[in-house]
Amino acid sequence: MTTTRRSLLAAGAGLMVPTGVFAAPRSVVARTTYGPVRGTREGETLVFKGVRYGADTSPRRFRPPVPPRPWTRPLDATAYGAASPQSGSDEGPQGEDCLFLNVWTPALRDGVKRPVMVYIHGGAYSGGSGSSPLYDGTRLSRRGDVVVVTLNHRLNVFGYGFLARLVGPDFADSGNVGMLDLVLALQWVRDNIAAFGGDPGRVMLFGQSGGGAKIATLMAMPQAKGLFHTAATMSGQQVTASGPLHATDRMKLFLAAVGLSPDRAGQAATLPAQKLIEGLSVADPFTPGRLYFGPVLDGRTLTRHPFYPDASPLGLSVPMIIGNTHDETRAFLAHSKPDPFAMSWDEVAARIAPEMRVDIDPDLVVATYRRLYPSYTPTEVFFAATTAGRSWRGAVIEAEERAKAGAPAWTYQLDLPTTIEGGRLRAMHTADIVLAFDNLAAEGSPTAPSAAAHAVADRLSEAFIALARTGDPTHPGLPAWPKYELERRSTMVFDAETRVVDDPRGEERRLFATVPYIQPGT
Numbered sequence: 001m002t003t004t005r006r007s008l009l010a011a012g013a014g015l016m017v018p019t020g021v022f023a024a025p026r027s028v029v030a031r032t033t034y035g036p037v038r039g040t041r042e043g044e045t046l047v048f049k050g051v052r053y054g055a056d057t058s059p060r061r062f063r064p065p066v067p068p069r070p071w072t073r074p075l076d077a078t079a080y081g082a083a084s085p086q087s088g089s090d091e092g093p094q095g096e097d098c099l100f101l102n103v104w105t106p107a108l109r110d111g112v113k114r115p116v117m118v119y120i121h122g123g124a125y126s127g128g129s130g131s132s133p134l135y136d137g138t139r140l141s142r143r144g145d146v147v148v149v150t151l152n153h154r155l156n157v158f159g160y161g162f163l164a165r166l167v168g169p170d171f172a173d174s175g176n177v178g179m180l181d182l183v184l185a186l187q188w189v190r191d192n193i194a195a196f197g198g199d200p201g202r203v204m205l206f207g208q209s210g211g212g213a214k215i216a217t218l219m220a221m222p223q224a225k226g227l228f229h230t231a232a233t234m235s236g237q238q239v240t241a242s243g244p245l246h247a248t249d250r251m252k253l254f255l256a257a258v259g260l261s262p263d264r265a266g267q268a269a270t271l272p273a274q275k276l277i278e279g280l281s282v283a284d285p286f287t288p289g290r291l292y293f294g295p296v297l298d299g300r301t302l303t304r305h306p307f308y309p310d311a312s313p314l315g316l317s318v319p320m321i322i323g324n325t326h327d328e329t330r331a332f333l334a335h336s337k338p339d340p341f342a343m344s345w346d347e348v349a350a351r352i353a354p355e356m357r358v359d360i361d362p363d364l365v366v367a368t369y370r371r372l373y374p375s376y377t378p379t380e381v382f383f384a385a386t387t388a389g390r391s392w393r394g395a396v397i398e399a400e401e402r403a404k405a406g407a408p409a410w411t412y413q414l415d416l417p418t419t420i421e422g423g424r425l426r427a428m429h430t431a432d433i434v435l436a437f438d439n440l441a442a443e444g445s446p447t448a449p450s451a452a453a454h455a456v457a458d459r460l461s462e463a464f465i466a467l468a469r470t471g472d473p474t475h476p477g478l479p480a481w482p483k484y485e486l487e488r489r490s491t492m493v494f495d496a497e498t499r500v501v502d503d504p505r506g507e508e509r510r511l512f513a514t515v516p517y518i519q520p521g522t
Contacts, residue, residue: 030108032192035071039103040078045138046105048196049131050081053188054099054181057154061269062163062174065099065154065184083129084155084178085273087280091129096158096273101151101185102130104137105197113199115468118149118189118228119437122209122236122430125178125294126156126280133443134433143438144465147198149189153181157254157276160293162247166255166265175247175296179217186227204230204468206321208433212236216398217295219315220306230467232321234432235328237394238295239307240519246286247296254291257282284521288354292521307394311401319471321463322399322484323412323432328391329355330383331429334421341424343378352382356389360515365389372507388508391429393517396509399484409484410473412463413504415495416456418446435460435494452496459498 028046029038039048052075054065081100083091106114119135121128130150137148153159159178163171173180190200205215205228212233218224219231242250255265257279268276284291295302306312333340333355343351349362356365369381376384395411402409414435417426431447434440438461440449447453463473463481474481479500482490489503503509 029074030195036074037077038074048077048103050100051077053101053185056097058096062171064173064180080131086127087277089127098152103196104141104148107197114147115202116147116193116198117204117468120207120211120214122211124210139438151185154178156293162251162296165248175298176301183223203228206232208234209236213238216306220312225314230319234323237398239394240305240522241295241297242522253282254279287521307398307401311405316407319408321410322395324392324395325414325427325431327426328429329386330425341379345378348378352385355386357520358389358515389512403486411484412492419448420446456494
């Protein structure tokens with residue numbers, strides 16, 4: 001789908017000053033509720049980068065965000081804003097003044113009420129930003145005649161450092177301020193997106209990995225209810241949130257790393273940001289890797305888990321796509337040591353045990369996979385079992401709970417292999433991002449353009465556009481896509497031959513359903 005003739009004329013000719021919006025060659029100005037912003041015209045698309053939706057968070061560290069102060073002169077919105085402070089990242093400029101968003105739109109105030117597609121970036125809750133080339137909204141906006149938004153928000157300890165039990169009421173919301181940033185961003189969309197040609201009554205959230213987990217969390221937050229109307233998660237789920245006791249234990253370890261005792265916890269609000277970054281390297285006491293910071297069951301922002309003991313009633317009216325990739329953990333574990341591509345059968349059980357994140361007999365797992373897939377090598381069993389036990393399980397639970405509640409959900413599995421590293425990473429975690437954005441040629445794309453890849457990008461991006469536009473991902477380029485129901489578990493498998501499969505990998509699902517599951521990190 002392309003932009004309408006009406007929207008192109010409006011974008012090309014500009015709008016009159018009395019409307020509050022005007023255009024000049026190669027630039028365009030839109031008026032937000034806080035003040036005017038100047039973006040650029042890039043071909044058929046108007047682009048606004050680094051639009052402020054919240055005030056600098058540094059004076060309010062560990063506290064909820066507040067709107068920015070209004071301004072009168074147009075502010076340049078031609079470069080991405082700073083990302084939240086983070087460690088081990090190649091993100092560009094970083095700082096606590098990070099509440100910025102980006103908009104791609106065909107036109108401004110031309111009378112067309114376009115669906116709005118808001119992308120929430122991944123990187124768990126610890127890293128990333130909305131400015132990756134993979135998230136550039138130009139092609140998606142032009143393809144669907146939609147408005148695309150990406151955004152930044154507080155991460156890691158800045159967004160999820162839980163101090164409520166150590167300091168008290170002043171930091172009662174500290175464990176979820178990163179989520180409250182997202183609420184503020186969605187309030188900005190509600191109040192301003194019409195000025196950018198969007199329909200505030202048709203807002204879709206989509207996000208990959210941590211972005212999907214944030215969406216699942218928003219679906220359980222009363223503050224977010226009504227701010228979005230459809231959702232799509234891509235290899236990202238949040239079945240349970242972090243409990244307040246574990247979150248407090250983590251914060252004590254963090255405080256010790258930055259030189260503070262629990263009775264001095266409030267001083268973390270005034271330490272230099274770089275000092276806090278140094279504390280992020282501490283090992284987590286409950287899960288492999290560094291300290292986990294994520295949403296906390298604090299009784300305020302989150303009063304229940306998103307998908308435990310069932311799907312939060314707050315999100316049941318939101319039509320939802322739940323997707324995953326077939327070979328998720330190849331992205332995480334392909335470069336682990338010893339080399340998993342040189343693994344022997346004697347090594348598999350010991351290697352998969354810590355990676356499945358569930359308490360199940362690893363020898364039983366290996367034996368089951370060898371029976372189900374006799375042609376699999378030790379390496380293939382390693383990646384398949386860790387994907388099913390660690391990454392896929394949460395997505396299955398979310399789909400099951402929505403099906404039990406009668407809530408609309410569609411599931412997909414991406415099988416199209418990536419092309420990096422000679423193709424050995426297959427359909428790895430992150431592989432669906434460039435397909436959903438139709439950005440195969442973008443810098444950093446893991447999949448080279450090909451006829452099959454373009455076909456999958458067409459089908460997946462159009463499905464997301466259809467969900468945003470109508471509340472249903474069905475479109476003429478796809479086979480009929482049934483809702484996910486427990487009887488069939490129908491799943492759209494995106495590959496060179498895209499098709500619907502009932503209960504794909506059902507035996508693997510049943511194997512891991514025999515043991516309890518808790519969200520990794522929580």
